[in-house]
Each structure stands twice: as structure tokens, then as C-alpha cells.
Amino acid sequence: MHIISAPKFKSSEITPKADWLNRRQLMIGAGAVATTTFGLPALAKLKTIKSKYSTTRTPNTFKDITTYNNFYEFGTSKSDPAENASRLTTSPWSVTIDGMVDKPGKYAFEDIIKGVSMEERIYRFRCVEAWSMIIPWTGFQLSELLARVGVQSGAKYVSFETLVRPSEMIGQRSNVLEWPYREGLRMDEAMHPLTILAAGIYGEDMPKQNGAPLRLVVPWKYGFKSIKSIVRISLTARQPQATWNMLSPREYGFYSNVNPNVDHPRWTQASERPIGGGLFTRRKQTQMFNGYGQEVAGLYKGMDLTRNF
Amino acid sequence: MFNLPAFFNPILRKVPTWPVYLLGVVPAVVYFYWAVTNQLGTDPLQMLERQLGRWALQLLMLTLLVTPVRKLTGISFLKFRRAFGLTAFFYVVFHLSTWLVLDKQFFWNEILADLYKRPYIILGMTGFLLLTPLALTSNKFSLRRMGPLGWNRLHRLSYLVVILGAVHFVLVRKVWESDPFLYLLIALILVSYRIPWKRLRRGGLSGAGISARGG
Numbered sequence: 001m002h003i004i005s006a007p008k009f010k011s012s013e014i015t016p017k018a019d020w021l022n023r024r025q026l027m028i029g030a031g032a033v034a035t036t037t038f039g040l041p042a043l044a045k046l047k048t049i050k051s052k053y054s055t056t057r058t059p060n061t062f063k064d065i066t067t068y069n070n071f072y073e074f075g076t077s078k079s080d081p082a083e084n085a086s087r088l089t090t091s092p093w094s095v096t097i098d099g100m101v102d103k104p105g106k107y108a109f110e111d112i113i114k115g116v117s118m119e120e121r122i123y124r125f126r127c128v129e130a131w132s133m134i135i136p137w138t139g140f141q142l143s144e145l146l147a148r149v150g151v152q153s154g155a156k157y158v159s160f161e162t163l164v165r166p167s168e169m170i171g172q173r174s175n176v177l178e179w180p181y182r183e184g185l186r187m188d189e190a191m192h193p194l195t196i197l198a199a200g201i202y203g204e205d206m207p208k209q210n211g212a213p214l215r216l217v218v219p220w221k222y223g224f225k226s227i228k229s230i231v232r233i234s235l236t237a238r239q240p241q242a243t244w245n246m247l248s249p250r251e252y253g254f255y256s257n258v259n260p261n262v263d264h265p266r267w268t269q270a271s272e273r274p275i276g277g278g279l280f281t282r283r284k285q286t287q288m289f290n291g292y293g294q295e296v297a298g299l300y301k302g303m304d305l306t307r308n309f
Numbered sequence: 310m311f312n313l314p315a316f317f318n319p320i321l322r323k324v325p326t327w328p329v330y331l332l333g334v335v336p337a338v339v340y341f342y343w344a345v346t347n348q349l350g351t352d353p354l355q356m357l358e359r360q361l362g363r364w365a366l367q368l369l370m371l372t373l374l375v376t377p378v379r380k381l382t383g384i385s386f387l388k389f390r391r392a393f394g395l396t397a398f399f400y401v402v403f404h405l406s407t408w409l410v411l412d413k414q415f416f417w418n419e420i421l422a423d424l425y426k427r428p429y430i431i432l433g434m435t436g437f438l439l440l441t442p443l444a445l446t447s448n449k450f451s452l453r454r455m456g457p458l459g460w461n462r463l464h465r466l467s468y469l470v471v472i473l474g475a476v477h478f479v480l481v482r483k484v485w486e487s488d489p490f491l492y493l494l495i496a497l498i499l500v501s502y503r504i505p506w507k508r509l510r511r512g513g514l515s516g517a518g519i520s521a522r523g524g
Contacts, residue, residue: 068351076486079350129483131352176484247484266427266480268419273412279344279353283414 046118046138046200053194053295054122059202060133064276066207070127071228072177073162073169074209080171081209088168088229090213099159099234102150109213113199116140120203121196121217126258126290128222128244132272137217138200143191151187151235158190159183159240160216161232177243183227184240184254185218188299194219194292197230220292222256253309257300258290262309314383321385326392333396336364337403354411361404366478366492368397369471373499391447394467398444401437401474429480436473439466468500 059065071081093109122136146158162181166172172179189195198217199206206212211228218225224244234240244252251265260270272286289296300308340360343349349356372393375386386393413420423430443464445451452460475493482489 064351072484076482076484078352176486263426266429268422270419271416273352273354275352278347279357279411281354283412283416 046203046205048118048120048138048203051119051121054120054136055124055134055291057122057124057134059122059136060276062202062204065133065135065201066209068133068275069209070129070223071171071209071211073171073179073181073229075171076176084170085208085212087170088165088208088212090208090229093213093231095214095230096232097145097149097234098232099236100152100155101146101235102152104149112145112197112214113140116144118199119196121198123194123217123219124290124292125219125223125226126272126286128224128252128256128264128269130264130267130269130272130286131275132284132286133275136202137196137198138203138206139196139198139217141193142195142197142216143193145197145233146190146235154237155235156187157236157238157240158185158187159232159234159236160185160227160230161234162227163229163231178246180231181227181243182240182246183216183225183242185225186239186299187235189218189296192296192299194295220257220289220296222252222258224252225256255300255305255308257296257305257309258286259288259305259309260286261288262306314385317384321388326389329389329392330396333368333392334399337361337400354407358404358407358412361400361407362478365397365400365404366471366474366496368393368400369467369474370492370495370499372397373467373471377499377502395444395447398440401440405433405437429477432473432480433477436470436477439473440470443467443470465503468503471496472500 067082068078069081070078071085074081074084091109094106095109095112096106098104118138118140120136120138122134124132125135126132142158160183162179163169164172164180185195196217198211198215199213201207201210206215211226211230214230215228216226216230225242239254242252242254244256245254258269263269269286271283273283274281287293340349340357344353344357347353372390375390375393379385379387409415409420413423424434425431443466446455446460446463455463472493475489475496478492479489
């Protein structure tokens with residue numbers, strides 16, 4: 001029998017990230033060097049520049065973003081990743097880049113993020129489960145990395161894999177999904193300036209429950225396309241496999257672009273519930289391509305998006 | 310050996326039924342209070358909606374447990390059964406209204422489409438529709454008017470309702486998880502207990518055969 005379980009924290013205990021960032025700046029301005037009063041680092045670890053691709057809408061709090069996650073490697077409940085991800089070792093970390101590239105190899109995470117232009121990208125995030133958030137990612141364009149390793153002419157797709165380490169990723173001890181988690185993009189999607197590899201949120205290193213140390217973010221697609229804790233990137237000529245598509249092809253297409261006109265067979269995608277505003281938050285109409293139509297609609301010109309969902 | 314029914318039944322006879330209703334709604338009130346005051350985590354709506362659904366199913370199962378417990382142990386909770394069943398119905402109503410008002414927020418085009426397109430909504434709604442006449446006829450007056458046989462026959466719909474509820478739960482999830490299946494398993498056990506297996510084996514299933522084993 002399920003019993004009433006006491007909530008883990010009160011909303012009043014949550015400080016919006018913006019607030020404590022401001023507070024921190026004030027203290028720095030006042031000459032306070034060690035501002036660890038709130039148990040927070042004295043300086044943001046990742047230097048970022050603002051981006052024209054950011055939305056002006058107010059981001060969700062750091063707490064919202066880090067306590068409400070789908071990351072089945074750590075369990076299927078939304079609160080599981082925040083509870084279980086701490087045991088993941090993210091350093092050392094390397095990413096194998098192979099397939100149709102000029103410079104294949106195993107790249108250390110530090111080398112990957114060295115020299116890239118880290119930007120703050122405040123993106124809308126729309127989950128296939130019909131909820132949404134606004135997330136201030138810290139990341140760089142995937143195209144930048146691909147240019148560095150050299151894309152060969154026959155490469156048409158990019159595939160990604162998440163780490164498999166059941167000793168630390170306890171959700172992988174059960175077979176709810178086929179591990180490793182896999183995702184893929186068409187080359188033009190991968191090269192699109194909106195597509196980023198994120199290494200942080202709010203300028204902080206990526207929290208483990210959000211896919212540390214390096215994850216994909218493709219804001220016009222459902223959240224599950226934005227694969228977390230990447231250990232492999234391969235360039236291929238053929239369309240790669242994608243985990244949810246393998247599990248249930250009629251429910252999760254390869255493209256999985258946010259599309260209010262194509263329902264998930266079991267629920268509507270016409271509207272979404274913004275997360276973070278409490279019980280009485282107003283439901284919102286979902287926008288085509290999650291509102292990024294101006295930037296990405298051209299990629300799908302002439303394609304029947306009802307069939308290629 | 311210690312005689313359980315002889316010990317418990319006189320005590321149970323003395324306990325009034327109204328506290329069941331009162332205690333029964335406590336979790337709903339508490340969860341709603343937590344949801345309003347933002348104490349149910351990042352997504353209070355989904356937590357509230359799911360908990361109300363779980364309680365509805367659990368109370369439905371409790372109602373269907375009265376007969377097996379009486380037959381297997383002799384302890385009779387029969388006088389509480391109506392309270393269990395009605396409280397279960399209240400939770401179904403709370404769960405459904407949370408979905409309509411707070412989740413779907415009267416987006417009628419979506420709600421209507423859900424009603425014929427989504428198997429789990431169809432199952433859940435059918436369960437609610439089948440449970441409603443049972444709630445309406447749960448009074449003594451209806452029992453007298455319908456006669457015990459007719460009343461029993463109608464209230465056998467609760468077997469179907471508990472299965473519908475459990476399958477509804479299984480279908481909401483994105484992947485096959487164990488806890489909805491546990492509910493389904495319990496529902497199947499409770500219902501299969503009502504099937505007159507011996508009579509079936511001998512061939513010929515009469516209505517009286519099922520009602521002989523009772524609600």
C-alpha cells in the first residue's frame with residue numbers, strides 16, 4: 001500500500017537562481033571575497049557570452065530544473081535522478097568521436113570544451129510528456145565540434161550514445177530501455193546553430209541529474225532527443241537507431257520535432273503544462289517546432305511531418 | 310486455537326461506520342493542501358492527480374477484499390463495505406475532476422478528443438460511468454427496491470471497474486513498470502476469487518452461480 005509521504009522540501013526554501021546570483025554579485029561588489037554563505041561557489045565556473053538565440057522568458061529555478069528529470073539511467077521517476085545521480089563519476093570523462101570524420105579519436109572532456117565559445121542559451125524545453133520549462137543552458141554549437149574533427153563528405157547523420165555503467169547508473173540494472181541510450185540527428189539538424197552541446201546550467205557545471213558532463217540540446221525537438229552524459233558521437237551514412245524509437249516506433253519517431261498537430265498515440269501534443277508555477281499554472285498551446293519554426297522549418301521543406309513525425 | 314472471528318466480530322459490530330468516511334477523505338484533503346501550498350515537489354499537479362488515482366484504486370480493492378476476508382478468516386467487515394466503496398467513488402470523482410479542472414483546464418476540444426482517442430482515458434471514464442450507478446444504489450432503499458438478487462447482479466460491475474482502473478493505470482506509463490502491474494495483479498486475484506471455477510469445470514455458468522458466492 002502506498003502511504004502518504006512527506007514532501008522533501010518546502011517551496012519557501014527555494015531561492016530562485018537569479019536572486020542568489022544577484023546577491024552574490026552584491027557581495028562581490030562589497031568586497032566580500034569568500035561568498036560561500038549559501039553553500040554556493042564563489043564564482044560561476046563557466047564563462048559565458050549571451051546569445052541572440054535566447055528567449056526573453058524567465059527561466060525556471062535551478063531547483064525546478066534539477067529536481068524534475070527524466071533520466072531513466074537513474075530510475076523512472078522524476079525525482080530519481082536528483083536522488084541517485086550523485087554517485088556518477090564524471091571526471092575523468094572522454095568522448096569517442098568516430099565514423100566518417102577526419103580526426104577520429106577519444107577526446108578528453110576538458111579538451112572538447114577548451115577553445116569553444118561557451119554561450120548562455122536560454123531555451124524553451126518541451127517534453128514529449130506535454131510539460132515544458134525554460135532552461136538557461138551553458139554550451140556551444142555542435143557544429144563547432146564537428147568542424148574541428150572534420151566531417152567527411154559521405155556523412156549524413158550523427159549518432160550519440162550515453163554512458164553505460166550500471167554500477168553507478170542504477171536504473172541501468174533494469175531493462176526498461178535498451179542500453180546504451182541512443183539518439184541521432186540528420187547532418188543538417190546537427191549543424192544547425194540552435195543545436196548545442198551543453199556543459200552547464202546557469203553557468204554552473206552540468207548537474208549530474210541533467211546529463212553531466214556533456215549533453216545535447218535540440219530545442220525544437222522533444223526533450224528525449226537531447227541525449228545526456230554523452231560518451232560517443234559517430235558520423236554515419238545511414239540513419240542511426242534511437243532508443244525511444246526502438247522501443248515504440250509508432251509513438252516516438254526518429255525526428256520527434258515538437259508538433260502540436262501530431263498527437264502521441266496516447267495523449268495530445270496540442271498543449272503543454274509549464275512546470276514551476278504551482279498547482280494552478282495555466283496550460284499553454286504548444287507551438288510548432290516549439291516556437292523555433294522561423295529558424296528550423298526550412299530543414300523540413302517538402303517533408304510530410306505527419307508521416308515523418 | 311484463538312478464535313479470530315469470535316474475538317473481532319463483536320468489536321467490529323460496535324464500531325460505527327461514519328469514521329470510515331471521515332478518515333477516508335483525510336488523504337485527499339492533505340494532498341490537496343500540500344498541492345496548493347506547493348509542497349508536492351516540482352510538479353504538484355501530477356503528484357496530486359496520481360495520488361488520488363492510486364487511493365481510488367486502493368479503496369476499490371479494499372471494498373472487494375471484504376468478501377474474501379470473511380470467507381477465509383470469518384472476520385466480517387461487511388457493515389463497512391458501503392463506506393469503503395463510496396469513499397473509493399469519491400476518490401474517482403476527485404481524480405477525474407483534478408484531470409478536468411486542473412490538468413486539462415476545460416480545454417474541451419482536447420478533452421472530447423481524449424474521450425474517444427485515448428484508450429487509457431476511455432477505460433478510466435468507463436470505470437467511472439460504471440461505478441456511478443453503484444454509488445447511487447448503495448443505499449438501503451435501493452437494495453430493498455431492487456431485491457438482493459438484482460442488487461447483487463448490478464454490483465458485480467465493481468469487478469469490471471477494478472480491472473478497468475488497473476489497466477488504466479498500466480497504460481498511463483511510458484514504459485512497463487512494476488507497480489501498475491502489481492495493482493493489476495491484485496485486481497485480477499480479487500476478481501478471479503469470484504469466478505465459480507468448480508461450476509465452470511462442470512460446465513454451464515448460471516447467474517446464480519456467481520451470486521451464490523456473493524459480492
